[in-house]
Amino acid sequence: xxxxxxxxxxxxxxxxxxALHARNAQVGAACVFxxxxxxxxxxxxxxxxxxxxxxxxxxxxxAAILERARARFGILAARVIHRVGLLQPLDQIVLVAVTSAHxxxxxxxxxxxxxxxxxxxxFWKKELTPQGARWVDARTSDELALARWEQL
Numbered sequence: 001x002x003x004x005x006x007x008x009x010x011x012x013x014x015x016x017x018x019a020l021h022a023r024n025a026q027v028g029a030a031c032v033f034x035x036x037x038x039x040x041x042x043x044x045x046x047x048x049x050x051x052x053x054x055x056x057x058x059x060x061x062x063a064a065i066l067e068r069a070r071a072r073f074g075i076l077a078a079r080v081i082h083r084v085g086l087l088q089p090l091d092q093i094v095l096v097a098v099t100s101a102h103x104x105x106x107x108x109x110x111x112x113x114x115x116x117x118x119x120x121x122x123f124w125k126k127e128l129t130p131q132g133a134r135w136v137d138a139r140t141s142d143e144l145a146l147a148r149w150e151q152l
Contacts, residue, residue, distance in 0.1 A: 008085040031106035035094040073109040115145040
């Protein structure tokens with residue numbers, strides 16, 4: 001099972017993980033990453049965050065990332081849920097869940113998917129701070145994370 005879901009609703013990590021590895025005797029490991037809305041960013045308090053995406057294109061972009069992870073790490077399944085809309089500090093934004101036969105592949109694939117998701121998936125984030133609303137720019141650290149995968 002390789003799936004992508006863009007939604008406004010929150011998700012339950014244990015439910016998603018159980019569905020991902022249900023009835024697959026080959027699964028020996030699972031890795032899960034959950035991203036949260038920060039209470040502070042760039043030194044400012046974040047009152048809320050609004051996430052926008054390009055419907056259809058976003059899902060296609062993430063599905064391609066999952067396919068690259070499957071080919072590179074031999075993972076058995078992966079699921080990405082990314083929320084859009086208005087979110088509050090500490091709300092869950094993204095779930096990346098991966099299963100494989102062994103832990104090393106799950107850890108690496110989960111990190112690979114998240115690194116590419118941050119840089120390649122078409123999402124736009126706007127934070128509301130006491131200073132006003134601002135769009136969140138791409139980070140140099142995200143580009144460095146991608147460069148690392150190109151060298152491995």
